[in-house]
Amino acid sequence: MDNSVKDKIRKLLTQVIQKREELHSQSEPLKNLVISRPKKKEWGDLSTNLPFVLSRQTHLSNHQVGQVLREELKSCRLFSRVEFVSPGFLNFFLSSFYLQETLKGIVAEKGEFTRFSLGENRKVQVEFVSANPTGPLHIGHGRAAAFGDSMANILEKVGYQVEREYLVNDVGGQIQRLARSVIARLRELEGKSFELPKDGYQGAYLVDIAGKLREKLGKQLSQEKDEKSFLEMVANFTIEEILKWIREDLREFGVSFDLWFSESELHRSNELLQAISYLKEKGYTYMEDGALWFKTSSILEAEEDRVLRRSNGEYTYFASDVAYHLNKLKRGFYQVIDIWGADHIGYVPRMKAVAQALGYPRGALRMIIYQLVTLKRGGQKVSASTRSGEFIPLKEVVREVGKDAARFFFISRTGDSHLDFDLDLAKKQTPENPVFYIQYAHARICSIMKKAREKGIELDDLLGANLDLLRTSEEKTLMVQLALLPDQIKEAAENLEPHHLAGFLEEMAGQFHYFYTRHRVISENRDLTLARLFLVEAVRIAIADVFQILGISAPQEM
RNA sequence: GCGCCUGUAGUUCAGUGGAUAGAAUGUCGGCCUCCGGAGCCGAAGGUCGCAGGUUCGAAUCCUGCCAGGCGCGCCA
Numbered sequence: 001m002d003n004s005v006k007d008k009i010r011k012l013l014t015q016v017i018q019k020r021e022e023l024h025s026q027s028e029p030l031k032n033l034v035i036s037r038p039k040k041k042e043w044g045d046l047s048t049n050l051p052f053v054l055s056r057q058t059h060l061s062n063h064q065v066g067q068v069l070r071e072e073l074k075s076c077r078l079f080s081r082v083e084f085v086s087p088g089f090l091n092f093f094l095s096s097f098y099l100q101e102t103l104k105g106i107v108a109e110k111g112e113f114t115r116f117s118l119g120e121n122r123k124v125q126v127e128f129v130s131a132n133p134t135g136p137l138h139i140g141h142g143r144a145a146a147f148g149d150s151m152a153n154i155l156e157k158v159g160y161q162v163e164r165e166y167l168v169n170d171v172g173g174q175i176q177r178l179a180r181s182v183i184a185r186l187r188e189l190e191g192k193s194f195e196l197p198k199d200g201y202q203g204a205y206l207v208d209i210a211g212k213l214r215e216k217l218g219k220q221l222s223q224e225k226d227e228k229s230f231l232e233m234v235a236n237f238t239i240e241e242i243l244k245w246i247r248e249d250l251r252e253f254g255v256s257f258d259l260w261f262s263e264s265e266l267h268r269s270n271e272l273l274q275a276i277s278y279l280k281e282k283g284y285t286y287m288e289d290g291a292l293w294f295k296t297s298s299i300l301e302a303e304e305d306r307v308l309r310r311s312n313g314e315y316t317y318f319a320s321d322v323a324y325h326l327n328k329l330k331r332g333f334y335q336v337i338d339i340w341g342a343d344h345i346g347y348v349p350r351m352k353a354v355a356q357a358l359g360y361p362r363g364a365l366r367m368i369i370y371q372l373v374t375l376k377r378g379g380q381k382v383s384a385s386t387r388s389g390e391f392i393p394l395k396e397v398v399r400e401v402g403k404d405a406a407r408f409f410f411i412s413r414t415g416d417s418h419l420d421f422d423l424d425l426a427k428k429q430t431p432e433n434p435v436f437y438i439q440y441a442h443a444r445i446c447s448i449m450k451k452a453r454e455k456g457i458e459l460d461d462l463l464g465a466n467l468d469l470l471r472t473s474e475e476k477t478l479m480v481q482l483a484l485l486p487d488q489i490k491e492a493a494e495n496l497e498p499h500h501l502a503g504f505l506e507e508m509a510g511q512f513h514y515f516y517t518r519h520r521v522i523s524e525n526r527d528l529t530l531a532r533l534f535l536v537e538a539v540r541i542a543i544a545d546v547f548q549i550l551g552i553s554a555p556q557e558m
Numbered sequence: 559g560c561g562c563c564u565g566u567a568g569u570u571c572a573g574u575g576g577a578u579a580g581a582a583u584g585u586c587g588g589c590c591u592c593c594g595g596a597g598c599c600g601a602a603g604g605u606c607g608c609a610g611g612u613u614c615g616a617a618u619c620c621u622g623c624c625a626g627g628c629g630c631g632c633c634a
Contacts, residue, residue, distance in 0.1 A: 032575090034574055034575085034576085035574095036574065036576090038577080039573095039577070039578085039579085039580080040577080040578085043577070047576095047577090049575090049576060052575095052576075052614085052615085055614095056614090062614090085577080086577090087576080087577075087614075087615080088576080088577095088614090088615095089576075089577070132634065134634095169634060171634090172633080172634055173633060173634070174633075174634055175634095289632080290632090291632055292632095293632095302560090302561075303561095304630085306631095306632095307631085307632045308632095309632085310632040311632060312632080314632085316631095316632065316633085316634090317633070317634045318634095320634095321634095341628090342562080342563070342627075342628045342629075343628060343629070344628095344629080345561080345562050345563075345628060345629050345630095346561075346562080346628085346629045346630055347629085348562080349561085349562095369562080369563075369628095371563060371564075371627075371628075372627075372628070374627095412571085413570090413571065413572080414571095414572090415563095416563060416564075417563080417564065417571080418563085418564070418626090418627060418628095420569095420570065420571090422570075425570085425583085429596070430596065431596060431597075432582080432583060432584095434582070436596065437582095437596085437597095439596095440594085440596055440597080443594075443596090444593090444594055444596095444597085447593075447594055448593055448594085450593095451593050451594095452593085455593095491574090495574090499572085500572090503571095503572060503573095503581085506581080506582080507581085510581090510582095513597055513598070514597095514598070514599095516593085516594095516597080516598085517589095517595095517597065517598045517599085518598085520592080520593065521593060522593050523593090557594090558594090558596070
């Protein structure tokens, strides 16, 4: 646990600054301190810009600061070498001692090695997907699902208690339109004249639901005279059916939720009215044109005021979202994280203003926006719209390319960028497809371990391995990569950026294949064999560990 | 018109204010007696959208343009 190399180095640097008077300064030297991975091997395994930073704050030159730091650190057993390089970098070469400790740690502790206590067991909530129950999940929801679930896993890994939540928007005009669309399909099935509502849902998937509805509730429906009850019956049935699809699609995608929260519950429980009157009491509302408005502008100048209750007396979706967020915030989470698609971008300042109006600190509510997905097939872009019925369902994509490839593609780049999802590439079972490349490394290692067992070497025998024998640059590269894994995970959690893990895996798989083609793991030399098996087993554990976070399977054979 | 996101190799994309800007893929050329060739190596490929500014140092920060995406409802 808490195996961050960077934290260890940061601590050492802090100690040196405290110890050496000439390095003292008024400002906080570590604020601008960066410890990063240099671009070139000869610049060490890790490097810091601290000489730059400190020289600005003291009367010393980059060079002088660097030499002082080097003197103090060069005998640390964390490093084999510490070098100052002009113009102002301090480069660290990790010691064999530390790299071997890392290997032993990984093999002994498995996934526990990359765990952190950072979250201090605080409760965090991640709300994601929350697709309207008006149709099956499409490709865009896939990005939300993969991203949200991986994010939740990462936060758990660094010590938070994470709750995954899906908000079901089962209220409002869209549900009315949905029900009317089903009713039209019902008439279609009965051979009557029918017309799909123009603003309704055109997708053929509603025909199935209409059929099922007729089969199950046909009699009751034909006896129902009250139009409102009729509509409600259809709506409820339809929502339930669609939610079944959604749950099933998510299950196939390896995503599950702790709580499915119904928007209608907020209406039934009176929480909506309570939330609104709370805002009223605090003076954040006013009446105009017969509607009740929220004074967004009093909190964020650039924002326009928004309607909470329409002049016809109905509450807006915004109003239920106020109630929903109050409900969430009141549950005592250290942080509530909403993961939204770019089409909700305009909503962010509004909801932040609401959280503030409700009296919660700035950091309590955090929104992550991911950009939309473009699906490509045969070089052609495919558009996605639930209402028009022209969309590629997530289920279809998952069945076509597999859960693993789909999840990998979705989290492989930052949420800030548009995602071009190339179906043809994701489907390929060749090394062009990064997920197969990485899985292949894992399977290859499993195969080596199996071979070793056939030769009479058991996992327990590895414990006696002499890791001093791992001396080649290829072995060293892998060990360094493994040593950096905990930091990688910690940083992904801090920045809420899972895509770095995908890059890390690709890199490590590449390093492994490179090593493999140059050195035999199992050879006549038993000691060397044991040492290399130890290394390779650590790599395998690391791959499986990160895959587990990303919800991707680590196959033993392919 | 206003707000947010994006613009980096032919293509898809990485890149905490740091060192000679990287990878994958594609193109071209190589490597199988041997633990999984579903792999490996090499080469070519760039005015980091454009123009200013900030500083020891800018793909990264600021300003202004240009281009694309998403928003800007008493819809959800």
